[in-house]
Amino acid sequence: MAIIVDKVQKKKDIALACKKPILKKGLHNLTVAQMAQSANVGKGTMYEYFRSKEEVVFELALILMQEHSQILQNAILTKKTTREKIKEFSNFFYNAKYYELREIYKQFVALALLHPKDEMLEFHAKSTERYFKWFESLLQEGVNSGDLHSNILALSEGMFCIGDGLFIQSSVTNTLNNLQEKMENYIDTIFDIMEIKQ
Amino acid sequence: MAIIVDKVQKKKDIALACKKPILKKGLHNLTVAQMAQSANVGKGTMYEYFRSKEEVVFELALILMQEHSQILQNAILTKKTTREKIKEFSNFFYNAKYYELREIYKQFVALALLHPKDEMLEFHAKSTERYFKWFESLLQEGVNSGDLHSNILALSEGMFCIGDGLFIQSSVTNTLNNLQEKMENYIDTIFDIMEIKQ
DNA sequence: TTCAATTTGACCGACTAACGGTCAAAAATT
DNA sequence: AATTTTTGACCGTTAGTCGGTCAAATTGAA
Incomplete structure (x- = not known):
């Protein structure tokens, strides 16, 4: 051997x-x-x-997302309210420390859109699924603990995807600068409505 | 000559x-x-x-979007409530009649993400801007006419981008099938909360 | 008015440089 | 020696260029 x-x-x-x-x-x-x-x-x-040039980006996205997932998990533990937890989640799209991951993610999304039948996409489907379940469970916890109205759950998928939407729109139109403001404004508005006042 | x-x-x-x-x-x-x-x-x-192979897609996106913009304008005229108007707007992402535009749009977004400094992107920035102003004005009308709570305006950018987010997520993860349901569910939930009851 | 000389813009495809991907041979390891 | 791993020369293909062709338009001399 x-x-x-x-x-x-x-x-x-x-x-x-x-x-x-x-x-x-x-x-x-x-x-x-x-x-x-x-x-x-x-x-x-x-x-x-x-197998291809592109797969290097897929691999990189995988590595950096696993790393991010760890960091995020710890960060969320330090947050008390659901609002803060969700904000931590959406940090992905504007926090400076995730800059590299974001750039790779952007290239990954672009390649995924151009190669729709690529088997390498499967990992991403699973990866996204896991993130979404996690996101949803944060909202569910908020509901369970009596902090949030339960109809926020009907918005969970929308809230989850809004980051992608704003991020990609901003990337394509070169208006990335005030992404944080937009995201936080959106989250705050939803939570102001959905939080159950004592 | x-x-x-x-x-x-x-x-x-x-x-x-x-x-x-x-x-x-x-x-x-x-x-x-x-x-x-x-x-x-x-x-x-x-x-x-x-100037390049890619520019053909940019040109196509431009043409099809102008066409879509006309059709949408007429369609919105036939709708009474703001909720219906917004749904008509988001038809872009799932109505069969816009299939070709969506496919081109997808390729356009991918190319735009890969060529971030391309001057050809400027048209898209303007095009998106116009769509968003339009979207926002629909919500504003709803508020002005007393049908909607004014804090829906704080959600306008988020609501506008959610289509892109869901669409791109669905495209990348090959789960485009129930996009309409997700979009309409989201819109209905927001409007159920934001509509002022008589 | 006629018509040949001249000018010009539209069009083209052979060519080139560069790239992604392959593979037979060499190197490395045990 | 056997087997795995590495390698870069090689290949086919493609985006983009460039020199040249052609037909229509203009000019102006007769």
């Missing part, structure tokens, strides 16, 4: 090594040869670990 | 001639040569009218 490399880990390593150039130039201004160089491997090796 | 063609019109004609193959195969599975053939022009001519 010859050496067995940890293929899963090496795939992650290569993807992470490509993060900086992808953020700097964008995937479509980057050649596979350049990515390979960034990762200190030959071009052929890239195809040992990724 | 030689023959003078209407460059603006011919650009539209070429773009429209490419609509079918773009819808069928998607831009990235289509070569410029194939597009040129669809439009019955030489490949070089394509570059007389478009």
